[in-house]
Amino acid sequence: MTPSKWFLVSELPLNANGKIDRKALREIAKMMDLPLDNVTSRRLSPLERKLEDIFVRAFHLKSSPDVKSSFGQLGGTSLGAMFAVNLIRQEIFEKMDINLLFVNPSVQNLAAALEPLISSVKSDEDNQEDDVDFCIRPCPSWLIETIGILILAWQWLWPIIFAIRLNSLFFQVIFVPLMHLLQYPMFMKLLGESYWQYQDRLYSWRYYRLWFLRRQWSLNTYWLSHLLGTPFYNAYLRLCGAYIGNGTYIYTYQIDAPWLLKIGDGTYIGNEVILSSLTYHDCTYALHETRIGSYCSIGARCVLHDRVDMHDHVLIEPLTTVTGRILGTHAKELLPCIMSCRQSFFQLVAIFTITSIHALILKLSWLAVHWLPLWLSLSVCWLVWSIIGAGISLVLLRFIVGHIQQNFSYSLNSWKFLSQVWLRHLVLSSFDPCLSTVFDEFNSFTPLILRWLGASIEPNDIKIAHFVPLLLVPPNLLVIGHGVTITSDVCFVPFDVTTNSQCIVSGQIQIGHRSFLGNNCVLRSGVCLPADVLVGCLTRVDLTANSMKEG
Structure with missing residues (x-):
């Protein structure tokens, strides 16, 4: 092989055995390989920054490349070039041709070649929009939404009515939340919801499938809150199509498309974090994956949206908005903190005990007010249940926790x-x-x-x-x-x-x-x-x- 660059050093680094230290040699190469014009060069255009990010992902680079270097000089292969072309088609220019990449192999040259093509496409779209009557816009279907609301009410009420007729406290505690939670993946299969990202028009059939599933998920948030931070919640997310690694602790249920969620090992996601895979546009919407690497820590109330691709060992402070690609640090690999069987059993017993207390309080409250008229007994039962439940929770916090x-x-x-x-x-x-x-x-x-x-x-x-x-x-x-x-x-x-x-x-x-x-x-x-x-x-x-x- 013919070297593409030569670096002159005063002496070669040696290890303790007197041999050449290859690791230190690589570090010198990385330091010397930094282009000298990076400090004084012009700012990259938005298109160049996007292409730079695509080059890093397609050719698996560890740092931002020199915009003047070809992908061959960066260690890229023909397979990586195909991957880069696909990414450019998805994110920048749909009509990208691979020959254009081979003719313009660097970020700078490719951006210069793509810019007039993108401008011409945008001008054509602007001309088409001028001819469009903006009074004609997608409209929601009140019929579909009414039927959807009735189905949502039915699927939420029938387990409760069925459990009440059986008159078994144990069965009520187990059956009602289990049926509510299992109906979500069942409707996913029934509606044929795709496991891949896509883009479609608002108020289309696929839009209403997503609309139904999101509202069904929101109805289950009370039961999901009992599972947060447990292996059972991870198992439920996997049942809904998500990829969840080992030793992962998730304390949020604000997820709009769990089948597009990918989380690595040993990651912590704090309270009230929003994991959004849904993006709205003028007349369309788009679904895309949310990827979180291993050994990450995401603080409370963070918002992750718009194609998040987070690498390993990333620390996100609370109340932070995260979009796009987030590079991590190269840290020592650790074993994930996995719950033992005894600890998982403790969590299961605690969840069952809490739900049993609720069921018992609700039954006692209803026995105390069932002789009242129905319109009055329901509100009084809710009030009695709230007062007794609040008192019991305060006692638990002081004397148990x-x-x-x-x-x-x-x-x-x-x-x-x-x-x-x-x-x-x-x-x-x-x-x-x-x-x-x-x-x-x-x-x-x-x-x-x-x-x-x-x-x-x-x-x-x-x-x-x-x-x-x-x-x-x-x-x-x-x-x-x-x-x-x-x-x-x-x-x-x-x-x-x-x-x-x-x-x-x-x-x-x-x-x-x-x-x-x-x-x-x-x-x-x-x-x-x-x-x-x-x-x-x-x-x-x-x-x-x-x-x-x-x-």
């Missing part, structure tokens, strides 16, 4: 994490309707309940819109001063998870006097807010806030 250490560091498959973190999440997910009904909307007695649970709180002029998010924080890690206002959907993150599946608590979450927390803001573990601080909506507060000066 308890407190947590202020400096906590355990793996996600440890008994400490299961009994103190996962169990708290299960109780709150299950009793959330009860607690929200009784304690939400700025009640004056919620600060007193927090003090009873063990939080350090001054119950003077404290206003809390949503009570449940505060309960996600172990009470000994919560300090609230007087005059604090906490608005809707504030997210408290009492712990962080590293890429090696370690749960770390950095300390207490302290909120200073007269502070105001806006809607949907996020407070992380160890945050210490000074007094008189206004936190805006959709704001993430990290440990850097601890350096703020009071006043």
Whole structure:
């Protein structure tokens, strides 16, 4: 083979045996191979950046290539060239020809060749759009949507009616959630939903298949919340067509197309993360895969959308929007933290116990009010169930779940994490309707309940819109001063998870006097807010806030 480049070095690197160190030689080659004009070169155009990303994926490059180098100089093969052509056809130019790539083998030359072709296609499309009457747009079908709503109501109600007639508490606890959950993959097979990404017009037949499945998934979110963070949830996602690796912990059910989800081994996905494979356009919609590598950690309330392709060992901070391709770091391969059979059995028993408590409370509530008229008995039964359920959940949080250490560091498959973190999440997910009904909307007695649970709180002029998010924080890690206002959907993150599946608590979450927390803001573990601080909506507060000066 004829060398394409020559590098002059003062001496060759040697290892301990006096031989040439090949690893060090490769590092020198990487450093010397960086083009000198990268620093002073012009900014890449959007088309060049897209082609650069395609070259990295098609030819399996470890870093961004030189835009002036051909794919042959970068180590590309004819098979990689075919892959690159397919990617260009999917993402940039549908009429891409492989001869155009061989004639223009570099990113810069290919971008220059494609730009006039793309411009001509866009001009033709613009001319066609000028002739289109924009008053004629896709319209929803009220008939199809009405039939779909009736079918959704029927498939949700029939297991409940059937279980009530059998009059068996054990059967009700098992049968109703099992039937609700199994109907989703059954309807997937029945409707023939594709396991691949596609693009179609709004309100088409395929659109309404997706519409039906998404609403059926939303009806099952209450049952799914009991399975979060367990191997049973991973198994259910696999049943729905997803690829889930070993030792993966998923704490979100906000997934619009589970059959397009691919997650590697040892990955953690936090609470309320949105995994979206659906993209809407003017008159069309598109479905595409969401890929997450191994040993990644995605914080609470992140949004992953628009063709996410995340590599291994990626750490995403809470409340972050992620799109496209995310490169990871080259770290040492670890064994995934997999639950043992005893731990999985503990989770199964806990889930069954919680659902049995709900069924028992509901039956007792109905026995107390069944003599009333039906229109009145249903509402009174709901109220009685909410009050009793809220009381039982608070007792469980104080005497069963308890407190947590202020400096906590355990793996996600440890008994400490299961009994103190996962169990708290299960109780709150299950009793959330009860607690929200009784304690939400700025009640004056919620600060007193927090003090009873063990939080350090001054119950003077404290206003809390949503009570449940505060309960996600172990009470000994919560300090609230007087005059604090906490608005809707504030997210408290009492712990962080590293890429090696370690749960770390950095300390207490302290909120200073007269502070105001806006809607949907996020407070992380160890945050210490000074007094008189206004936190805006959709704001993430990290440990850097601890350096703020009071006043």
